[in-house]
Amino acid sequence: xxxxxxxxxxxxxxxxxxxxxxxxxxxxxxxxxxxxxxxxxxxxxxxxxxxxxxxxxxxxxxxxxxxxxxxxxxxxxxxxxxxxxxxxxxxxxxxxxxxxxxxxxxxxxxxxxxxxxxxxxxxxxxxxxxxxxxxxxxxxxxxxxxxxxxxxxxxxxxxxxxxxxxxxxxxxxxxxxxxxxxxxxxxxxxxxxxxxxxxxxxxxxxxxxxxxxxxxxxxxxxxxxxxxxxxxxxxxxxxxxxxxxxxxxxxxxxxxxxxxxxxxxxxxxxxxxxxxxxxxxxxxxxxxxxxxxxxxxxxxxxxxxxxxxxxxxxxxxxxxxxxxxxxxxxxxxxxxxxxxxxxxxxxxxxxxxxxxxxxxxxxxxxxxxxxxxxxxxxxxxxxxxxxxxxxxxxxxxxxxxxxxxxxxxxxxxxxxxxxxxxxxxxxxxxxxxxxxxxxxxxxxxxxxxxxxxxxxxxxxxxxxxxxxxxxxxxxxxxxxxxxxxxxxxxxxxxxxxxxxxxxxxxxxxxxxxxxxxxxxxxxxxxxxxxxxxxxxxxxxxxxxxxxxxxxxxxxxxxxxxxxxxxxxxxxxxxxxxxxxxxxxxxxxxxxxxxxxxxxxxxxxxxxxxxxxxxxxxxxxxxxxxxxxxxxxxxxxxxxxxxxxxxxxxxxxxxxxxxxxxxxxxxxxxxxxxxxxxxxxxxxxxxxxxxxxxxxxxxxxxxxxxxxxxxxxxxxxxxxxxxxxxxxxxxxxxxxxxxxxxxxxxxxxxxxxxxxxxxxxxxxxxxxxxxxxxxxxxxxxxxxxxxxxxxxxxxxxxxxxxxxxxxxxxxxxxxx
Numbered sequence: 001x002x003x004x005x006x007x008x009x010x011x012x013x014x015x016x017x018x019x020x021x022x023x024x025x026x027x028x029x030x031x032x033x034x035x036x037x038x039x040x041x042x043x044x045x046x047x048x049x050x051x052x053x054x055x056x057x058x059x060x061x062x063x064x065x066x067x068x069x070x071x072x073x074x075x076x077x078x079x080x081x082x083x084x085x086x087x088x089x090x091x092x093x094x095x096x097x098x099x100x101x102x103x104x105x106x107x108x109x110x111x112x113x114x115x116x117x118x119x120x121x122x123x124x125x126x127x128x129x130x131x132x133x134x135x136x137x138x139x140x141x142x143x144x145x146x147x148x149x150x151x152x153x154x155x156x157x158x159x160x161x162x163x164x165x166x167x168x169x170x171x172x173x174x175x176x177x178x179x180x181x182x183x184x185x186x187x188x189x190x191x192x193x194x195x196x197x198x199x200x201x202x203x204x205x206x207x208x209x210x211x212x213x214x215x216x217x218x219x220x221x222x223x224x225x226x227x228x229x230x231x232x233x234x235x236x237x238x239x240x241x242x243x244x245x246x247x248x249x250x251x252x253x254x255x256x257x258x259x260x261x262x263x264x265x266x267x268x269x270x271x272x273x274x275x276x277x278x279x280x281x282x283x284x285x286x287x288x289x290x291x292x293x294x295x296x297x298x299x300x301x302x303x304x305x306x307x308x309x310x311x312x313x314x315x316x317x318x319x320x321x322x323x324x325x326x327x328x329x330x331x332x333x334x335x336x337x338x339x340x341x342x343x344x345x346x347x348x349x350x351x352x353x354x355x356x357x358x359x360x361x362x363x364x365x366x367x368x369x370x371x372x373x374x375x376x377x378x379x380x381x382x383x384x385x386x387x388x389x390x391x392x393x394x395x396x397x398x399x400x401x402x403x404x405x406x407x408x409x410x411x412x413x414x415x416x417x418x419x420x421x422x423x424x425x426x427x428x429x430x431x432x433x434x435x436x437x438x439x440x441x442x443x444x445x446x447x448x449x450x451x452x453x454x455x456x457x458x459x460x461x462x463x464x465x466x467x468x469x470x471x472x473x474x475x476x477x478x479x480x481x482x483x484x485x486x487x488x489x490x491x492x493x494x495x496x497x498x499x500x501x502x503x504x505x506x507x508x509x510x511x512x513x514x515x516x517x518x519x520x521x522x523x524x525x526x527x528x529x530x531x532x533x534x535x536x537x538x539x540x541x542x543x544x545x546x547x548x549x550x551x552x553x554x555x556x557x558x559x560x561x562x563x564x565x566x567x568x569x570x571x572x573x574x575x576x577x578x579x580x581x582x583x584x585x586x587x588x589x590x591x592x593x594x595x596x597x598x599x600x601x602x603x604x605x606x607x608x609x610x611x612x613x614x615x616x617x618x619x620x621x622x623x624x625x626x627x628x629x630x631x632x633x634x635x636x637x638x639x640x641x642x643x644x645x646x647x648x649x650x651x652x653x654x655x656x657x658x659x660x661x662x663x664x665x666x667x668x669x670x671x672x673x674x675x676x677x678x679x680x681x682x683x684x685x686x687x688x689x690x691x692x693x694x695x696x697x698x699x700x701x702x703x704x705x706x707x708x709x710x711x712x713x714x715x716x717x718x719x720x721x722x723x724x725x726x727x728x729x730x731x732x733x734x735x736x737x738x739x740x741x742x743x744x745x746x747x748x749x750x751x752x753x754x755x756x757x758x759x760x761x762x763x764x765x766x767x768x769x770x771x772x773x774x775x776x777x778x779x780x781x782x783x784x785x786x787x788x789x790x791x792x793x794x795x796x797x798x799x800x801x802x803x804x805x806x807x808x809x810x811x812x813x814x815x
Contacts, residue, residue: 025070025093029102030063031079033109039063040107043081049073069379072098084109133207133618133660137199138229140701141713141740144751144789146247147272148197148226153717153734154699155207155674158224166194167722168222169209169622169656169678175218177225198249198270200240200789201308203229209622210550210563210604213505213519214438214457217546217568229253236795244787246273255795262314269307275761275782276300282775284640290347292640294586298340306332306365322375330367337361341412342586344640354412355419359583361405369397386442386455395434402427405583409479418479424489426471426579433464453509457519460502467495471579492532493578495593497570500524505548513554521546525570529593531578538593544568561606569598575630575646589644596648600626615663626652631725633687636773649684649725668705674698682725689770693728695720709742727768734762734783748792756783 027047031040045065046056054075059065072093080086084107091100127134135155137143143151152158158168168174206225208215215223237254251268280296310328317323337360344353371394378388402425409420438459445452473489476482505519522545529538548565577591606620629652636642656678664670677696684690701715714737721729738753756762761782768775 025072025098025100026066026068027070027075027077027091027093027100027102028064028066030065030104031059031081032063032104032106033084034106035109037106040081040084043079043084043107046078046080048076048078077102079105079107081107127616127662133209135205135207137202137204139703140715141703141711141738141751141753143199143202144242144738144740144753144787144791146199146753146755146787147194148199148202149194150736150755151199151202151205152194152224154701154715155205158207168207168224169624169654169658169676175216175223177223179228180225197226197308198247198251198268200242200249200251200791201228201266201268203227209620210548210565210602211567212517212548212550212565213503213521213546214459216461216501217521217523217544217566218570222567236793238791238793240789240791242787242789244785246782246785247271247787260316262312264312265310267307267309269305271303271305273303274300277780278777280775280777282636282640282642282773284636284638284773285771286638291638292347292352293345294640295343295345296340296586298338300336300338302335302337304332304334306330306334320377324371324373324375326371328369331365333362333364335360335362340584344586356410356412356416357584358408358410359405360407361403361583363401363403365399365401367397367399369395371395386440388442389438389440391436391438393434393436393438395432395436397430397432399430400428401430403579403581405581407583407585409585420475420477420585421479421483422473422475422582422585423483424471424473424579424582426469426577428469428577428579429467431466434462436461451511455507457505457507458503461500463497463499465495465497465499467497467576469493469495469577469579473582487533489580489582491534491578493529493593494532495529495576496527498526499570513559515550515552515554517548517550519548521548523568525597540596542597544599557611558607558609561604561608563602563604563606565602567598567600567602569600569626569630571595571597571630571646586640587642587644592646595630595646596628598626598628598630598648600624611663613663615661618660620658622654622656622658624652624654624656629682631682631684634726634768634770634773636770642773647687649682649687649689651681651683653681655679670703671700672702673700680723682723684725687725687770689725691723691725691728693723695723709746711740711742713738713740721764726770727766729764729766732762732764744792747794748790751789751791753787753789755785757786760784 031043031045032038033040039059040063041059043059043063043065044056045059045067047054047067047070055067055070057065057067070093072095074090074092077089077091078086079089087105087107089102089105091102093100127136133155135151137151140151140154152166158166166174204227206223206227208223208225211223235256237252239250239252241250242248247270249268249270251266253264253266255264256262276299278296278298280294282294282296284291284294308328308330310326312324312326314322314324340357340359342353342355342357343351345351373391373393376390404423404425406423407421408418410416411419436459438457440455440457442453442455445454470492471490473486474483475486476484501521501523503519503521505517508514508516508518522543524543525541527538527540531537544566546566546568548563550561550563552559552561571592575591575595576593578593580588580590582588602622602624604620604622606618608616608618610616627650628648629650630646631649631652632644633647633649634642634644656676658674658676660672660674662670662672675696675698677694679692679694681692682690697717697719699715699717701713703711703713705711714735716733716735718731718733720731734756736753736755737757738751740749740751742749761780761784763778763780765776765778768777
């Protein structure tokens with residue numbers, strides 16, 4: 001840490017040294033209407049030399065402007081505004097007169113009178129922005145009243161199974177961020193977290209498949225950044241409520257923004273319901289011969305309840321500095337109760353066990369997070385499009401994530417008899433401390449008449465994670481009180497992880513549409529673990545140098561891109577926790593504190609084109625290889641009891657094709673679609689298992705603007721199923737319809753949405769095979785849903801202010 005603080009101080013000193021100005025010239029003045037002599041606000045002022053655009057600005061509300069930091073020499077001012085004739089004016093900055101004042105420049109009004117114009121163009125739902133794919137969730141009215149899982153299900157590069165487990169191009173090791181920063185909420189059971197986040201809070205989703213050196217190396221598959229809705233400058237807010245058979249929510253947002261101070265507050269409460277039926281047939285094998293057969297039938301109907309709140313404060317001491325503070329908290333409880341009927345038979349058909357297991361499992365969870373940051377910007381050199389910037393950021397988060405279950409086993413017969421009881425408590429914690437410093441320095445390189453924009457980025461970061469789990473199991477072997485603690489299933493586990501990292505990246509933008517990003521990131525990881533009850537310890541240290549390179553070339557309306565990067569996936573808390581979930585005594589599940597990190601190599605070749613008709617097509621060929629890939633592996637003992645735990649397998653390879661299309665068929669009709677097709681090969685020589693095959697997913701959405709402020713939208717998703725080391729799942733589909741009506745001068749809206757209206761639910765069969773077992777599990781999820789949502793927006797909104805910088809663990813520190 002002393003080394004980190006010393007380097008951070010050095011970075012601050014270097015950043016300050018770069019801040020000194022080298023261009024003494026400036027041009028100032030104002031624009032007025034030639035007839036009325038009234039100011040012309042928000043007009044465009046551009047400065048050019050003989051060949052190049054040097055700088056630009058806009059006039060303020062009083063019509064005045066100022067262009068600082070200009071080199072001495074002759075310039076041409078180009079002054080323009082809507083409804084006015086553009087005007088050029090020559091200015092010469094000399095040593096004797098470096099500051100030119102052009103006075104009140106008159107602009108002549110155009111003589112044309114425009115009739116009423118109706119703008120019907122719509123922002124595309126899916127946009128390709130070079131290094132990322134952006135899904136504009138707020139433009140998709142079918143999301144209203146749903147969950148984050150409903151949103152992510154519609155993004156081409158992503159796929160979700162019926163349980164909500166997510167993959168990016170066939171890899172489930174994904175880093176998910178909220179507004180560019182990590183959320184402990186997403187570090188727990190990710191599928192549950194996505195179901196608990198309302199879609200109404202999501203503005204857009206960024207999918208980053210080839211992150212550069214400025215991004216943390218975490219996330220073997222890539223990074224998903226969920227951008228939530230934020231109020232703009234002024235006083236404004238909104239309230240929203242939705243009712244439905246599977247989702248209900250209510251939220252409010254308030255914001256006050258003045259010239260120097262910004263305050264915002266948001267609060268949300270929600271409920272979600274999940275109804276599921278499942279049937280499993282499993283054969284236990286020994287040397288290829290069946291030992292016994294297990295049949296399980298389960299039903300569950302659970303409703304989770306929770307809430308979310310966030311407060312933020314921004315203070316701008318001057319035009320180049322910002323101090324920001326934010327605090328947010330999640331909380332709630334997710335029950336997962338079920339009734340499971342078990343029948344175990346031998347090869348001759350004799351019943352060995354026949355019982356019902358009633359499970360009451362609850363997961364009270366919470367998360368609190370605090371961010372404090374300082375940002376300093378410096379004047380831009382002439383001709384440079386971005387600012388020099390230094391940031392110092394801190395973050396602390398705390399997430400208690402507890403699991404409690406009680407299981408009662410009843411022997412089935414003429415009279416059901418309680419024969420076994422077990423109660424388990426698992427108190428787990430995850431504290432995280434982060435300190436980060438970043439510096440960005442843009443500059444120009446001139447070669448003859450050509451200029452090249454360069455941006456040097458460098459930074460340092462330290463993360464400390466304190467993870468713990470205290471678990472106890474009490475049980476009665478005959479079902480009668482009292483319950484007695486079982487020492488073999490009880491322990492206290494303490495796990496600490498420290499990560500020290502630094503990066504350097506260079507972005508190059510040449511005039512002839514050549515772009516290059518080069519970077520390297522160094523990360524040092526130190527791990528210590530301790531099973532305090534048994535006195536068992538573990539320790540690990542590793543160092544990674546993560547290179548990245550992206551080269552792109554624009555050719556008219558086409559862009560070609562090639563990239564290579566490495567990623568590292570450290571095991572998450574969910575994978576590490578050694579607590580055994582034995583709520584289903586025939587299917588045990590646990591974590592593995594001895595996991596090693598994954599190391600992922602990724603190559604991508606991309607092409608994008610936008611036609612004159614507005615059709616955008618983005619295509620990518622990719623190859624990914626992961627060493628030490630983490631997969632859940634199941635083993636079954638001779639008694640027919642299975643144990644699932646994450647393990648490092650040797651290798652996971654994927655070859656894929658990803659394509660996205662977006663465009664407007666007419667002025668009022670927008671179509672979007674996407675496809676991801678990949679060949680997956682998983683191999684584990686140590687486990688003597690291998691599985692491969694072709695998988696993919698396809699989605700399409702359509703938005704139609706109707707008269708009288710109505711919008712109709714439809715979407716559909718088809719998934720071929722998944723492949724993992726031990727098995728594969730069958731295909732399934734999802735579709736939805738929505739109708740939105742804007743009212744009250746577009747300050748309010750009413751949205752009716754339905755999912756899978758012509759089917760009660762969706763089924764999927766998952767088949768697994770290994771040397772010790774074969775199994776088929778058929779799951780049925782109730783998915784037919786209807787919801788009605790109302791939103792009212794109030795106050796005045798205008799764009800303004802600058803973005804506050806926050807810690808982005810596993811993502812860009814600042815952008």
